[in-house]
Amino acid sequence: MEKWVEPEHRKWTNDARRGRNARMNSPKAPGCQTPARMFHPLRRLRWTAWLPLLGVFLYAAVLARYTGACAAGSDSSGYLNNARLLSEARLTVPMRRVPGMDPASLPSYTHVPLGFIPNPDRLSMTPTYPMGLPLLVAATARMVGWDLAPALIMGLHALCGLVVMYLLGRQFGLGPGWAWIGALLLGANSLYLMMSLQLMSDVPATVWLGAAVLCSLKSGARWHWAFAAGIALSVAVLVRPTNLLGIVPIGLALGFSLRRWLLLFFGGLPGAVFLGFVNHTIYGSILTTGYGGFGWMFSPGYVSSTLLHYGHWLPVLLTPLIALALGLPFLWRRQPVQTSVLAAWSSTLLVFYMFYSVTHDDWWYLRFILPAFPPLLLAALLVASALAARFKLTWQPGWFALATVAILIYAGVCFHHFHVPSAGRNERLYPEMAAWMKTHLPADALVASMQTSGALLYYTQFAFFRWDQVSPGDFQRIAGACASARMPIYAALFPFEIEEDNWAAFRKHLGSGWTQVGAVRYVTIWRYDPSGTAK
DSSP, X not given: OOOOOOOHHHHHHHHHHHHHHHHHHOTTSOOTTSHHHHTHHHHHSOHHHXXXXXXXXXXXXXXXXXXXXXXXXXXXHHHHXXXXXXXXXXXXXXXXXXXTOOGGGSOTTTTOOTTEEEOTTSSEEEEOSOSHHHHHHHHHHHHHOTTTHHHHHHHHHHHHHXXXXXXXXXXXXXXXXXXXXXXXXXXXXXXXXXXXXXXXXXXXXXXXXXXXXXXXXXXTTSTTHHHHHHHHHHXXXXXXXXXXXXXXXXXXXXXXXXHHHHHHHHHHHXXXXXXXXXXXXXXXXXXXXXXXXXXXXXXXXXXXXXXXXHHHHHHHHSOGGGGGGGGGGGGTTTOHHHHHHHHHHHHHHHHHHHTBSSTTSSGGGGGGGGGGHHHHHHHXXXXXXXXXXXXXXXXXXXXXXXXXXXHHHHHHHHHHHTTHHHHHHHHHHHHHHHHHHHHHSOTTOEEEESTTHHHHHHHOOOEEEEGGGOOHHHHHHHHHHHHHTTOOEEEEEOGGGSSHHHHHHHHHHHXXXXXXXXXXXXXXXXXXXXXXXXX
């Protein structure tokens, strides 16, 4: 019988396989059993991938270091008090009143802290602020507890905002480097970072609206993304009702596809039903919110000053690069849908808040237009990318590194100039003040407050009243009832409440007889003695 000879090509294949197996199993060879071989994929990971990951990690560290997400002033205490009510399946909370006093004998807001409005019975009160952020905090608190939930929810939103910004850049046709610069510009600006260190709705509103626009754009390739866009838009509106303006850019992204519009509708329907139920239950109408009628806060008279405010502060917060966004109309012929979406997204918010009474008051009041920052940055980067292509400037790692360093240096200067780290530290003063009062004040004390009223409701069991809501006659009745019940009266006041003008207002409302008994940083604690004099 003729001896079988292995074909030459198969012999080569088998020899190669046997050699590879021998190398893999050899303890001396750099096979998969050695650490170097095990982490070989990480060694091959490009710097353009691990550098952004490192940046996100460092950003998270900054947030953790400086966060002050807690029940503090009007907004943050309102959100946290509301979250606690929602976790208990309640929409109202009893007022903490002076025993023996008829509630009808006092102004309706006497025992109502910041962030709440009184109910018609004058015995209970309901939250003012939208339900979206409190819902997210309450859900998170069930998993990690109330101490960690506020900071965690704000930190996650801040980080997700960077991811959404990067994905939006890629969706609008930017290369990875340009998209990364967009995320860096958003996260590094002082306003975005400052609002991430407090329990405020501005950053969550920005993230959810950006996610809704991103999903609506992706629905052009896969229609089921329209359902996700509806969910994201409903959350964005629950967080901030004015995000309903986002339906304009989202509608442009969806186009004339009936299927995608139906999916958007059904995705947002549960959130709309919940919002209507809450509004009808506690405010009497599905179209009424806790803000009540606020038309008086909008006027054409604010437009000119707000435009000047935009022109001054937007280049400061978003760097002078933002001026390139004015060239967006020149890209319309090549990218009509993308250009229209960006123009509608930014202009609807900018124009709406031009008429708002407080937008122009200070630089940090531009937080109301924070959801317009992503489209403004994307527009500027699209124009910059088009100019680079026009002049045949290719994206090089050196340029990438230089741009990153320049943005970080600029952000660092603004970080200290605007005292961004103090935002979280100032917020943490409120729980510190509440802890001191629980230790040093009698448990049955009545506290006169205004700025601290929301924190007192959240952190303590003290009864309190708003000094800014009562007249001298009202206070005398309160003091008489407290004297009969042997209930001591104290006050917790911020510096602006006892400055020369406001101290006169305080004494006009509550009279003399106040003696300072303590202080927590710059919050002073006072005791009332009707037989003494103010000190």
